[in-house]
Each structure stands twice: as structure tokens, then as C-alpha cells.
Amino acid sequence: MFVVGELINGMYPYIGKAIKEKDKATIQKYALEQIKAGADALDVNCGPVSKEPISDIVWLIESIQEVTDKTLCIDSSKPQVIASGLKVAKNPVIINSTTADPEKLDILVPLAKEYKAKLIGLTISAKGIPQNKDQRLELAAVILAHCLDAEFPIENLYLDPIAMPINVAQAQELDILESIREFRIISDPSPKTIIGLSNVSQGLSARSLINRTFLVMAQGFGLDAAILDPLDSELMDAAITSDLILNKNIYCDKYLEAYKKR
Amino acid sequence: MSKISTITIGATKAEGGTRSYNIKIGGEEALPGLFKEGALPNKPRIAFEVWDTLPLDWPAGLSAEYGKALNDPLLWAEKCAKKFKADSICLRLQGTHPDYANKSLEEAAGLIKEMLKKISLPLIIVGSGDDEKDASLLPACAETTKGERCLIGSATQENYKTIALSTLANGHSLIAESPIDVNIAKQLNILISDTGMPLDKIAINPTIGALGYGLEYAYSIMERARLAALSGDKTLASPFVCFVGQEAWRAKEAKVEDSNQGIMWEVLTATALIQAGADLLIMRHPKAIEKVSKYIDNLYNGE
Numbered sequence A: 001m002f003v004v005g006e007l008i009n010g011m012y013p014y015i016g017k018a019i020k021e022k023d024k025a026t027i028q029k030y031a032l033e034q035i036k037a038g039a040d041a042l043d044v045n046c047g048p049v050s051k052e053p054i055s056d057i058v059w060l061i062e063s064i065q066e067v068t069d070k071t072l073c074i075d076s077s078k079p080q081v082i083a084s085g086l087k088v089a090k091n092p093v094i095i096n097s098t099t100a101d102p103e104k105l106d107i108l109v110p111l112a113k114e115y116k117a118k119l120i121g122l123t124i125s126a127k128g129i130p131q132n133k134d135q136r137l138e139l140a141a142v143i144l145a146h147c148l149d150a151e152f153p154i155e156n157l158y159l160d161p162i163a164m165p166i167n168v169a170q171a172q173e174l175d176i177l178e179s180i181r182e183f184r185i186i187s188d189p190s191p192k193t194i195i196g197l198s199n200v201s202q203g204l205s206a207r208s209l210i211n212r213t214f215l216v217m218a219q220g221f222g223l224d225a226a227i228l229d230p231l232d233s234e235l236m237d238a239a240i241t242s243d244l245i246l247n248k249n250i251y252c253d254k255y256l257e258a259y260k261k262r
Numbered sequence B: 001m002s003k004i005s006t007i008t009i010g011a012t013k014a015e016g017g018t019r020s021y022n023i024k025i026g027g028e029e030a031l032p033g034l035f036k037e038g039a040l041p042n043k044p045r046i047a048f049e050v051w052d053t054l055p056l057d058w059p060a061g062l063s064a065e066y067g068k069a070l071n072d073p074l075l076w077a078e079k080c081a082k083k084f085k086a087d088s089i090c091l092r093l094q095g096t097h098p099d100y101a102n103k104s105l106e107e108a109a110g111l112i113k114e115m116l117k118k119i120s121l122p123l124i125i126v127g128s129g130d131d132e133k134d135a136s137l138l139p140a141c142a143e144t145t146k147g148e149r150c151l152i153g154s155a156t157q158e159n160y161k162t163i164a165l166s167t168l169a170n171g172h173s174l175i176a177e178s179p180i181d182v183n184i185a186k187q188l189n190i191l192i193s194d195t196g197m198p199l200d201k202i203a204i205n206p207t208i209g210a211l212g213y214g215l216e217y218a219y220s221i222m223e224r225a226r227l228a229a230l231s232g233d234k235t236l237a238s239p240f241v242c243f244v245g246q247e248a249w250r251a252k253e254a255k256v257e258d259s260n261q262g263i264m265w266e267v268l269t270a271t272a273l274i275q276a277g278a279d280l281l282i283m284r285h286p287k288a289i290e291k292v293s294k295y296i297d298n299l300y301n302g303e
Helices: A013-021 A024-036 A055-063 A079-088 A101-115 A134-151 A165-182 A197-201 A207-220 A235-246 A255-261 B059-073 B073-082 B105-118 B131-144 B160-169 B181-192 B215-228 B242-248 B259-276 B286-301
Strands: A002-005 A041-044 A071-075 A095-096 A118-122 A157-160 A192-196 A227-228 B006-009 B024-025 B045-051 B088-091 B122-127 B151-155 B174-177 B201-206 B240-242 B278-283
Touching: A002 A013, A013 A024, A013 A055, A013 B181, A024 A041, A024 A055, A055 A071, A071 A134, A079 A101, A095 A101, A101 A118, A101 A134, A118 A134, A134 A157, A134 A165, A134 A255, A157 B105, A157 B131, A165 A192, A165 A207, A197 A207, A197 A227, A207 A227, A207 A235, A235 A255, A255 B181, B006 B174, B024 B278, B045 B073, B045 B286, B059 B073, B073 B088, B073 B105, B073 B240, B088 B105, B105 B122, B105 B131, B122 B278, B131 B151, B131 B160, B131 B201, B151 B201, B160 B174, B160 B181, B174 B181, B181 B201, B181 B215, B215 B259, B240 B259, B242 B259, B242 B278, B259 B278, B259 B286, B278 B286
Parallel strands: A002 A041, A002 A227, A041 A071, A071 A095, A095 A118, A118 A157, A157 A192, A192 A227, B045 B088, B045 B278, B088 B122, B122 B151, B151 B174, B174 B201, B201 B240, B240 B278
Antiparallel strands: B006 B024
């Protein structure tokens, strides 16, 4: 399971404040804590409060790169913010994200190629969020076809079926899970799959339990990566155990510790 | 790219020891023999097994190669070095086993001191195989050889603590032994690394079976561990040490009058395990060692 730590996001008050005050130590603390907890990559998002996201993303990336060489997931809905971040990124990069809209794909796919970055494609478009599995597959096909045309390596593409809060779209959850399996078989080599996990439990109680139950089920459907809170140790332990059951790691009595030493 | 860690055995004068050279094992980035898939920087190496006591169960065809030298470990090691051009020596302290001669730690340490003076080859030291005895014996060996960068073993789940601490403190690497069980091999590597011993100073003795005695099972365990290691599992990314001679010469097929059959038993066990990823082979019969050395050279030189 490839884990992208979600905590460096300006929508969280402590990060928003740190960005505003250019408090590097707080950003670096959250970077290192997430890595220590098992994150393979770190999401970096200025959040809605940032007035100057084009320069804030640069400051964030440079601050994080001082303390780690882990992969950075440059997260913005604005392509110009992503482009700004790519210019200063020394660590491996994942672009988070494009939608299935041509105006975004036209900018972000060439950028991903130029910077040898991986790319997250959300199966969503200007028309809105898909309502069922078929609409998700259709949007996945649009993104995939665009990447193939642009000769972008498909194994560097992560498709995201868009996790929906259970109280909003309970009837869609199984569709979302099944989409994960179907995204993997729509081309060879197959694209990878990713979800923004915390969406599933947005605004609900028992969030941690819902998150980890969903994650374990999604892993069963073949999920490759998730953007999540790695400091939720029960969530991380469940993900590691799920990988073990799927025979992705060799068992030993200290398998949780082994995962952290890997 | 994930790779197997590299272990150096033997420290030269320039490196603070007294060995005339060192050898390196491990470092692979690909499965055995797949030269085009990744670097395979170090050939598998072979160490001659020398005992601190007269072996009682070696078949005549094997013992005859060493003759009277079997009674004197120093002569024996010297014969390996001079006559058979050994690459390294594996001193097995079988005589310290409580059921064998139950030699004392002092006797073992004394022998090692003499051996270091007499032989300048890289040295691998293995204990009696009795967990309790080895827990005190191997730390004594580690202290006696301080700075010589030996490979010392075997540590098991029952006795790894004292052995790991002393090998680390004295600058050696450690052999971790598990009973043909990849889960225990992984567990033991983690337990040992928890003592502070870096994972890249640990070699795995996966325990092997000779041809006809579980060879395929050992092979599959090694293959599984190696595949996991090359896919990124650092806790299994250790070179393999295989006690080929010990297992091959236990086979009843090796103990027949025609010693050539025993030689072939040892050769075939060794070559199969090289294909499973063996990095250091502990062997017994000089002719078998000669044949396997040629096999390794051919494999690596593409002849």
C-alpha cells in the first residue's frame, strides 16, 4: 500500500496558520511525523485560505525538502500552482490532480511528462461528480486515452474514482469499490488506483473506523495507494495487515514493525 | 532499485585487521544469473570448513583428502590455504558442543588466536550449534577476533541477544539461522536489528537440505525471500550463507564407497543453491569446491 500523508494542507487550521506566518518548523514537524508513521509520500496543499498559492506552494515544498527526500504530491486544483511547485521540486513528484476535462489534461499531462512526475486523474469533469460506475469508467477512459495519445507512461497514472461520504452517497460506495477493480483492467499496462480516503467519512462520527473499514475493503478490490492520515495508527495497522492477507508482504510475528523498517 | 546488502569478510592491515585480503558477498540487484536485469557485483564465494576437533562422522572418502591434518585444526587450515588454495576458512567449533568434546571457551579462543597467526585468509566462525553454549562461546570468539571483521554465527531466536551485541561491538557481521522458514528468518532479522545491529551486517543461514533431502524446499524459501527483498523488503535483504558440506555429506548417497558420488552430491547441492541465491557456501570436499568454483567462474564469465 502506497501511503500519501494528507496532513500538510492549508485547510487544517495549524497548517493554514503556519503558511500564513511562514512557520517552517511546524511544516517540517508534520512532514517528519507522517514519514515516521509510515507515509511513503506527502501531500502538499496550500488550502483555501492561501492568498498567494503560487508562492506559498514553493515555500511549502522548499521547507519540506530540507528535511526529507520522500515523494511530494503537489495538490491544487489550479494548474498554475502545480506548475509553480514543479519548478522547485527536487524530490520525486506526483501531480494531484487533473480531472477528465481537456483544458486541464492539455496542461497537466505535458507537465507531468516534462518533470517525469506521476499524475493523479480524478474521474470527475466540469459536468460534476459521476453518479455510478459506468460514468466513472467513461471518465477514466477519457483520461487514459489522453495519456496514451500524449505518450505518457500509463504505469505513472493513478486513477481516483472519487470516494464519497457515506451519508451523501451510500448507494454509490459499492460502485466506487468496483471501479477500483475495473480501472486496473481497462488497459495493459494498467493504471494504478488511488483514493482520497478521508472523504468517505467527511462530516460523520466514527470517522477512523469508517476510514479503515473502507480502506481494507478497497485494498481487497486492488487499491494501490491512498491519501490518508498516517498518524491514525489503527488505520495504518489495518492497511499493513490487509497487504499481508493479500500476500504482498511476507508474514512474521513482528510484521507491523517489519513494515516500518522496510 | 532494491538490493541485497553487501557484507565484507576480513579486514586487512590497512583496515585494522591482519587478513591478507577481504571478500565481499551480496549486493545483488537481480535474481541469480540474470545479469541483464541488474547488477550482480559479487560472485558467490566458497569457504573451506575446518573443525576444532576430529570429525567422527565424515565418510572415509572425504576424510582421506585431509589425512592426518584432521587431528590438528591449524595444519588442516594450512592445508586448505596452501594445497587447496582456499578463498576463506570457516572454522566450526564443533568440539565445544556439550555432547561432543565440550571444550571450554578458553580453548576455543586460544585456537582462534593461533589460527589468526597462522592463516591470513578471511575467517568465518561458527559455534557448536548448541544454543546455550553458543550464547557464551560466540561472544568470546567475537572478542578474540576484534577488528578482523569476521562473519560469526549462528544466532538463533533462542540466543541472538548476547551474540548480536558482541559481534556488533567487535566489528563483525552475524549469521542469523532459521529452520527453513521464511517467516522466522524475517522475524529473527528484525529481532536482531532491534538490538542495534544494522540489518546490513546480517547474513541469513536459511538452513538447507541436500539433494534428495529437502533441497527444493530450501530453494523455494530462499527464492521467496530473495524476491521479497528485491521488491523492497529490507528485512530480508541479507546475503545467504549455506552449509552445503554439512548437509550433502549427511546423505546416505554421499556415504557410499565411491567417494565420487559424495563429491557430486555436494556439487549438485551447491550449484542448485547458487541458482536460489546462495552468496557464501560452506563446503568440505576439495574436489567439490574446485568443481563449484569453476561453475561459478563460467556463470560469471559467460563461458
